[in-house]
Amino acid sequence: MSRNNRAISPVIATVIILAVTVAVSIAVLSYITGIWGATAGGKPILHFMPDSYINVSDRDFANRPAPSLHLHVANKGIDATIEKIVVKNVEIRLFYLLDHDTSLKTAYRETRGAMTRIVPSGSDAWIIADLSGFNPVPGTVYTIEVYTKNGDVYKVPVVAKG
Numbered sequence: 001m002s003r004n005n006r007a008i009s010p011v012i013a014t015v016i017i018l019a020v021t022v023a024v025s026i027a028v029l030s031y032i033t034g035i036w037g038a039t040a041g042g043k044p045i046l047h048f049m050p051d052s053y054i055n056v057s058d059r060d061f062a063n064r065p066a067p068s069l070h071l072h073v074a075n076k077g078i079d080a081t082i083e084k085i086v087v088k089n090v091e092i093r094l095f096y097l098l099d100h101d102t103s104l105k106t107a108y109r110e111t112r113g114a115m116t117r118i119v120p121s122g123s124d125a126w127i128i129a130d131l132s133g134f135n136p137v138p139g140t141v142y143t144i145e146v147y148t149k150n151g152d153v154y155k156v157p158v159v160a161k162g
Contacts, residue, residue, distance in 0.1 A: 044080030048156040054136045056162035069129040075119045081149035082117040095129035138162030
């Protein structure tokens with residue numbers, strides 16, 4: 001009894017094995033670096049842009065000095081909830097989010113009586129904070145601490161401009 005045993009050539013088998021190995025390696029590397037990890041149960045990945053600044057010359061409704069913080073942020077991970085901002089050991093809870101078109105973002109949500117701010121996944125936004133009572137010096141670099149709901153703390157160097 002004769003059998004017709006045919007198999008693929010060793011060269012084709014080697015090419016298939018290498019292709020599968022490369023595909024799996026790319027998938028693992030992408031997950032580790034956060035390309036897919038952030039969208040698959042990951043965490044917020046906030047990037048603060050270098051055009052962030054403190055405006056020393058802003059004034060309030062009564063024409064009193066009222067400096068303001070302008071943080072430009074891009075979120076590359078899942079939705080990020082900003083809990084608070086700290087400037088020179090002073091906690092700032094009054095701030096707003098503006099989307100990339102600079103229209104007021106209505107991303108406020110009530111959570112047990114505390115207002116939280118959300119930077120959606122994949123978005124580019126500005127965080128604007130009132131710094132009344134703080135007297136920044138033009139040209140000085142201040143370290144701003146941004147706290148997120150999941151416990152991350154971002155330390156952002158920002159220059160005061162007047």
